[in-house]
Amino acid sequence: MSRRVWILILLILVAEVGSATTAAEVGVCAGTVAERVLDADPSTYRALLDTLGPGDLLRLAAGTYGEGLPLAGVSGEPGRCIVIEGPASGAAAVFTGRDCCNTVSLENVSYLVIRRLELDGQGRLGDGVKAEGTADWVHHLTLEDLTIHGHGADQQIVGINSKCPAWNWVVRRNVVEGAGTGMYLGNSDGEDSFVAGLIEHNLITGTVGYNLQIKHQNARETGLGQPAQGTTIIRHNVFSKASGGSTGNDARPNLLVGHWPLTGTGADDDFLIYGNFFYQNPNEALFQGEGNVVFYDNLLVNDFGTAVNVQPHNDLPRRVRLFQNTVVAGATGLRVTGGDPGFTQEVTGNAAFAQTPLSGGTQTDNVTDAHAAAGGYLANPDGVLTGAVDRLDLYPLPGALSGAAIDLSGLEVWEDWDLDFNSAPRPGTLRGGYGGEGANPGWQLALERKPEVDPVIFADGFESGDLSAWAP
16 A cells, blocks of 8 residues: 555544644634744833734843833734744743732733743732733733743732633643742632633642632623633643642642533533643642533642542532543542532543542542552552652553443543543543553653643654554
8 A cells, every 4th residue: 555545544543533722723823924023122122012013023032121011902813913922042031020010911912922931020029921900801812931930929929810801812831830829810709701711731830829720700701702612621731739839728729610601601611621740739639620620631649638629619510521530649539529410420431549539420430449559550659750760650550450441422522532641542441541551652740841742643654554653
């Protein structure tokens, strides 16, 4: 069979695996080609901000920028976005924090990309990036490859924050270290909702409060332009609260998501939360959610307490699907309680090792055992995240998590449902977040950004057409 025919077959097979939502689809800025390039440094950039228009690229030189990045009424167009970027390599464009103001302040901006900046809060009182509460909206915003640190003076200081109606945000490949709260999207009263976001490949560590919270939503602001369908995807992130977190009543989960609108537009939307690595929280659960939550192919380690709490918060859990996650926890693994009886909460195909591995929901096709027994199923569940030896490894031991085909009927409607934590196709017979067993061919767990994985290809470069040569 010719090489061309095998390439065609491969493309068809890859398409059948499932197409992932892309930043281009959400932020609609990936195809932008600069029509005008403006170069600036710390002494000249402020004068250029109000002149930016569709298709402009503002290139910021390395240096220290002490007057913030205030953007108001600055908007591009679909496919003609405005891009503001720092250097691709070498010394960074560093924006320093101030008590008076948020470092990157956004008000009525859209079709905008901000990338490759370092935001050093210096322990001051401003947020790193904030869609201001005085704004009418901020939409079609891409924040990528930002390094945010020094924003931990108080639990209320936030790395990335929205306090106005926001939609079609792409937040990707950012590093947030030691903030009061890593990302806080939406308002505490359920107003100013965050809709149709893509949050992927970020590293959020050492926060005082949440690594990430997306607030509950009272209503969809379709009159302002928020989309009627507002599913938000949270995937391939690393969330860690191994140190630095609040205790007592101020303790917060690594990730918390609230409910969608209870009636009307948006009531049927979902949070798709998959492929993430959750690591340690001495004072709270790793994840808490309510409303419509689809949570799959995640790896969770919390030797101090609980991994997953799906429970009432501002309303009740509704449609809940927890499937094919690997959990190692000192207290409870996966817990579902207080669900709305008009909806189903299903717990399927997980591998959970905890004092109480599973609690609540309709449980099928799971493997469970005690926390201390995890080593009989996983390569090295007691390992560490640094160094060359004794590394944490949650990949299944041969035969330990395999069994009869898992009943995954109805789950195929969700993105990448049949891919595992490594973004590799799953056979459907393995419990937990991985779809293989033996030696892990994928990423070694670490407190770093989870790498992006290219689509599956033939390991031999298509030459043989040998299906055994498939490799990530």
